Amino acid sequence: NAGVTQTPKFQVLKTGQSMTLQCAQDMNHEYMSWYRQDPGMGLRLIHYSVGAGITDQGEVPNGYNVSRSTTEDFPLRLLSAAPSQTSVYFCASSYSVRYNEQFFGPGTRLTVL
Amino acid sequence: EDKVVQSPLSLVVHEGDTVTLNCSYEVTNFRSLLWYKQEKKAPTFLFMLTSSGIEKKSGRLSSILDKKELFSILNITATQTGDSAVYLCAVHTGNQFYFGTGTSLTVIP
Numbered sequence: 001n002a003g004v005t006q007t008p009k010f011q012v013l014k015t016g017q018s019m020t021l022q023c024a025q026d027m028n029h030e031y032m033s034w035y036r037q038d039p040g041m042g043l044r045l046i047h048y049s050v051g052a053g054i055t056d057q058g059e060v061p062n063g064y065n066v067s068r069s070t071t072e073d074f075p076l077r078l079l080s081a082a083p084s085q086t087s088v089y090f091c092a093s094s095y096s097v098r099y100n101e102q103f104f105g106p107g108t109r110l111t112v113l
Numbered sequence: 114e115d116k117v118v119q120s121p122l123s124l125v126v127h128e129g130d131t132v133t134l135n136c137s138y139e140v141t142n143f144r145s146l147l148w149y150k151q152e153k154k155a156p157t158f159l160f161m162l163t164s165s166g167i168e169k170k171s172g173r174l175s176s177i178l179d180k181k182e183l184f185s186i187l188n189i190t191a192t193q194t195g196d197s198a199v200y201l202c203a204v205h206t207g208n209q210f211y212f213g214t215g216t217s218l219t220v221i222p
Binding site for chain 1: 117144145147154155156157158161201203205208209210211212213214215
């Protein structure tokens with residue numbers, strides 16, 4: 001099992017550009033989520049999904065979209081990048097929302113100029 | 114508003130010392146409290162606590178939850194340089210997880 005994979009590892013964008021951060025898991029996990037981690041702020045939940053076709057907003061959803069068309073994939077889209085979105089992004093998954101241990105991907109470091 | 118607060122923010126100790134990390138929370142619909150270790154990469158799972166007063170142990174690490182006073186502690190005995198990391202506390206509530214800002218632990222040889 002590859003676990004949770006994320007691409008790219010690093011990305012530099014200009015303000016106003018759009019892009020998609022990819023996240024995939026091969027553990028047949030129902031629950032998937034996206035976090036951003038900023039210095040002094042801990043991990044903050046952006047969006048999550050409790051199963052294919054179901055997504056919902058977390059603490060900081062503005063400026064981001066998600067979709068969950070398959071169990072395996074949970075991409076995060078930045079619609080119009082802003083410098084405030086410079087951060088490290090982590091994708092995580094767990095067997096179900098009731099099963100609490102989350103497995104994290106390696107992260108994507110995004111810089112918006 | 115749900116929140117998780119960790120203290121101290123940072124800690125520097127010498128090898129062999131014992132440390133106690135604190136996590137307090139105010140959330141609705143509490144399901145569980147989790148501890149993670151983060152070493153400059155993705156967080157890795159340490160413990161999940163759901164019941165008050167039951168200690169979880171793994172080697173030199175142990176943790177306990179107090180659901181009445183709404184806090185948890187993570188103890189590390191006989192610290193080693195490999196324990197240097199950020200320790201994150203998270204609370205599972207409803208369908209979401211709320212993380213504290215973490216405690217940065219540095220162990221000096």
